Amino acid sequence: MTEWNSELELGYPKIDNHHRIFLKTINKFLQKLNQGVDLKVDLETLLYFLTDYVETHFIEEEQILKKINYFNYSKHKQAHQRLKENLGKLKRKYWELVQDSSDLFLIKLFITNLKEDLINKLVAHMKEEDSDIIIKVEEAL
Numbered sequence: 008m009t010e011w012n013s014e015l016e017l018g019y020p021k022i023d024n025h026h027r028i029f030l031k032t033i034n035k036f037l038q039k040l041n042q043g044v045d046l047k048v049d050l051e052t053l054l055y056f057l058t059d060y061v062e063t064h065f066i067e068e069e070q071i072l073k074k075i076n077y078f079n080y081s082k083h084k085q086a087h088q089r090l091k092e093n094l095g096k097l098k099r100k101y102w103e104l105v106q107d108s109s110d111l112f113l114i115k116l117f118i119t120n121l122k123e124d125l126i127n128k129l130v131a132h133m134k135e136e137d138s139d140i141i142i143k144v145e146e147a148l
């Protein structure tokens with residue numbers, strides 16, 4: 008689990024707030040999922056949160072990147088697009104296979120997929136690709 012720390016701060020309050028809330032919420036959900044109570048309720052709430060995060064955060068971040076003429080804009084946008092697609096696939100999988108199932112193995116397998124195919128990738132994107140924006144923000148000021 009990655010906790011928020013000052014190294015992740017970009018100096019763009021809107022973006023930093025999104026990232027901070029993202030990590031806090033994800034960590035809370037991962038803890039709840041580990042406890043294993045109401046797995047499906049927690050999973051569904053998490054999927055809604057991720058949908059909202061990916062929709063609103065990526066758009067706002069892309070607007071800022073555009074505003075500062077970020078040289079890697081299209082590559083960054085593509086990375087967002089890939090993450091959105093991963094989320095789309097996971098959501099389809101959940102509603103088609105997991106939601107109606109009482110197979111605990113299947114539910115746990117889905118949680119592992121969700122972590123590997125999305126959550127870890129979102130965190131890695133924030134740590135690696137988003138943190139590259141900081142230099143550009145400073146240069147633009």
Ligand SMILES: [Fe+2]
Pocket residue numbers: 026064068133137
């Ligand atoms: Fe971001």
Ligand SMILES: [Fe+2]
Pocket residue numbers: 068083087132136137
């Ligand atoms: Fe990003």
